[in-house]
Amino acid sequence: MFRKTKHRTTIFILIGLLLTLVFLHIMPVFDSFSLSVRFILEFGVVIIAILVAFLKQNETQIALNESEIKLEAVVEKVNYLAYHDELTGSFNRNYLLKCLEENMKKREITSESYALVSVNLNRFKNVNDSLGNEMGDLFLKTIAERLKEFSNNNVILARMVADEFMFFMPGKENLEELIHTANKIHKRIEEPMIAKGFKFHITSSMGISIFNENIEETNQLIKQAQLAMHEAKKNGQAVLVYHPDMNKELLENLFLENDLRQALDRKELILHYQPQVNIETGEIIGVEALIRWNHHKKGMIQPGKFIPLAEETGLIIPIGNWVIIEACSQLKKWNEMGITNLRLSVNLSLRQLYQEDLVETVARTLQLTKIKPEHLELEITESMAGNTERVISILQSLKKLGVRISVDDFGTGYSSLSYLYSFPIDQLKIDRSFITNLFTEENNKVIVSTIISMGQNLGLELIAEGVETSEQIEFLRPYKCVGVQGFLISRPLPAEEFQELLTEKTTLLERYSS
The missing domain is CATH 1.10.287 (Helix Hairpins)
Structure with missing residues (x-):
């Protein structure tokens, strides 16, 4: 031209x-x-x-x-x-629906069956929140490339939403073969990825649905695969095949989510308190606030049932803020009773840690309740150590308020231990799994003693969680693990019952003094 x-x-x-x-x-x-x-x-x-x-x-x-x-x-x-999906280059939901509709029409002529395998990346949102969208996109591209290894001219891979993919497998109806393929995909995803000096293990949950005569529309088969995937995720399994009974449980979860949205307004959420004691003196040195849900119809619902739901729906933010305010208000009441040396621990979720007004919420609560900042301890987990610079910035802002920082469930994360040197933390809490299996798995003794030694060398306080036997106490004592927490001392108690325990601390002193 x-x-x-x-x-x-x-x-x-x-x-x-x-x-x-x-x-x-x-x-x-x-x-x-x-x-x-x-x-x-x-x-x-x-x-x-x-x-x-x-x-x-x-x-x-x-x-x-x-x-x-x-x-x-x-x-x-x-x-x-x-x-097509612009980020990964995979097919998208529209193309999958097109393929399903074409195959449903073919079914009128042939009897060929087909299956869907839904693949969801577990806790991928944590990676995205902690490392940022750019790193999250890189992870998704890497996962997509791994998944494409299992696709061909017949087997189609489609990206459904952010962290969910789906395989369309025509001519597949052998359940054992499908489960075997899904497990191979799961293992491939699990292979570690390295970014910013950290080694990450992304796991997955998968659901399988197979076309049958009861399927009337394409979305029905997709929903069945997704439902099986959610059940696998909830039960900690890699792969599950859809079963009609899952629909009932899905309906129950929908009702539960709706009730959870109203639980704060109905004042159904309550806090229980579990003591932390000095292993040498038996004196109560701290208390951990643990949330419970007293449902108006179902009664007491344990955190393991509703906390994942709160995380998934975003309700963890208002619920978490309520926990901080309620726990600090209770500590203020105990302070007014003359109990002034008690330290209060409150758990933070990953979403809470990254919420924009976390520091302001904590500062406002301290000002409102007038408790000493050093008496409030905020607990994070190792999995939150991904985006080091961002986490350090948030923790430093919290430390400027005067509060303490503790790492909960220590020893179970995949993160580099280098964060221990850079994070402004005060305490490590040894995960209960090591304490529970202290005498059943010999390696756990070595792990526990190593964690205690490392923490002491870094000038950190230590608390062992999940203490249930006197033998565990006797193992920990020579290593000078100052704090212990568990059912041997006390189960989590309502505020009134814990208050009674505070006045009877001499009983604990007699029980655990050397």
């Missing part, structure tokens, strides 16, 4: 030069020099106007041609995105 334009311009210039020569040749015809000049100028203006008109027309044609090319590119991209 550019070459044609250049040639046309050259031709116009040559024509202009030719006409100029003609004018110069006929100049003697005129009676006067001024008249001849005037004629040339006037005629020249006409020629220039014609040339400009031709050039403008040509430029307009060029612009139109360029617009057509751009439009073609846009149309091409729109057509691509209609059936």
Whole structure:
């Protein structure tokens, strides 16, 4: 196109030069020099106007041609995105629905069956929240490439939403074969990924649904695969096959979610308190606030049942804020009773840690309740150590308020231990799994003693969780693990019962003094 334009311009210039020569040749015809000049100028203006008109027309044609090319590119991209995921290059939900509809029509002619395998990345949102969207996108691309290894001309991989993919497998109805394939996919996803110096293990939950005569529409089969996947996630399993009984449980969870949204207004959420004692003196040195849900119909619901639901729906933010305010208000009451040396521990979820107004919420609560900042201890978990710079910034802001920071469930995370040197933490809590299996798995003794030694060398306080036997106490005592917490000392108690325990601390002193 550019070459044609250049040639046309050259031709116009040559024509202009030719006409100029003609004018110069006929100049003697005129009676006067001024008249001849005037004629040339006037005629020249006409020629220039014609040339400009031709050039403008040509430029307009060029612009139109360029617009057509751009439009073609846009149309091409729109057509691509209609059936593809832009980030991973995989097919998208629209393409999957198209394939399912085509195969449902084929079923009227053939009896060929097909299956769906729903793949969800466990706790991927934590990766996204802690490391940022850029790293999250990189993880998704890596996972997508691994999943594409299991797709071909017949087996189609589609990305449904952020962290969910789905395989369409025509001609597949052998359940054992499908489960075997799903387990292979699960293992491939589980292979570690390294980013920013951290090694991450992403696990997955998968659900399988197979077409049957009761399927009336494509979305029905998709929902069945997704339901089986959610059941697998909830039960901590890699793969589950859809069963009609799952619909009943799904309905129950929907009702439970609706009730949880109203639990705060109904004042159904309550706090129980579990003491932490000094292993040498038996004195109560702290207390952990643990949430419970006293449902108006179902009675007491344990955290393991509703906390994951709160995390998934985002309700953990208002619930978590309520816990901080309620626990600090209770500590204020105990302070007013003369119990002034008690330390209060409150758990933070990952979503809470990254909420924009966390520091303001804590500061406002401290101001409102007038408790000493050093008597409030906020517990995070190792899994929150992903985005080191961001976490350090948040924790430092909290530390400026004067509160303490504790790492809960220590020893179970996949993170690098380097964060212990950079995080402004005061305490490590040894995970209960190590204490529970202290005498059943020999390695746990080594792990526990190593954690205690490491914590002491870093100048950190230590508390062992899940202490249930006197033998566990006797093992911990020589290592000078100052704090212990567990059912041997006391189960979590309502505020009134815990208050009674505070007045009877001499009983604990006699029981655990050396």
